[in-house]
Amino acid sequence: MNYRRGFELFRQYAEEKLEKSLSEFLENGDDWERKPTSVRGVFVLKLPKYKGSPPRLAAEVNLVDSRGNPTKKRGLLIGNPVELKKFRGLIKEEGLDGLLDSVDDVNPGPSKEVRPEEEVIEI
Structure with a gap:
């Protein structure tokens, strides 16, 4: 796997993790x-x-x-x-x-x- 592809996968993972965290906060936060x-x-x-x-x-x-x-x-x-x-x-x-x-x-x-x-x- 080349560097650029690895970086793209990492960025995509980080964005998905952030969106999941924000969705949970929107749903469950006060x-x-x-x-x-x-x-x-x-x-x-x-x-x-x-x-x-x-x-x-x-x-x-x-x-x-x-x-x-x-x-x-x-x-x-x-x-x-x-x-x-x-x-x-x-x-x-x-x-x-x-x-x-x-x-x-x-x-x-x-x-x-x-x-x-x-x-x-x-x-």
Whole structure:
């Protein structure tokens, strides 16, 4: 078997395994359940049925901490390849850089939460 054919078989196997895993999650997962993927910051989210449309899966892109846990309650939800292409175009938009620089300038700095001193019982 040549290299190219072996690679094609492996890719086909990986795609079938992924589709089976996603189908099982769609069938058995809880509404709004989030599952991590092998790509840090990319999750699969089960969306509940809504206005006559059946439950669906979506990709969620979310910043993660050092343990791989999402840092935001909800990330960017992407439901299909067309949406992904549109989001990629928007994120590349140069005006977004300027907007976020200005937002950063006008937002207050990080607040230091002042905790009351813990009462210590002297004995």
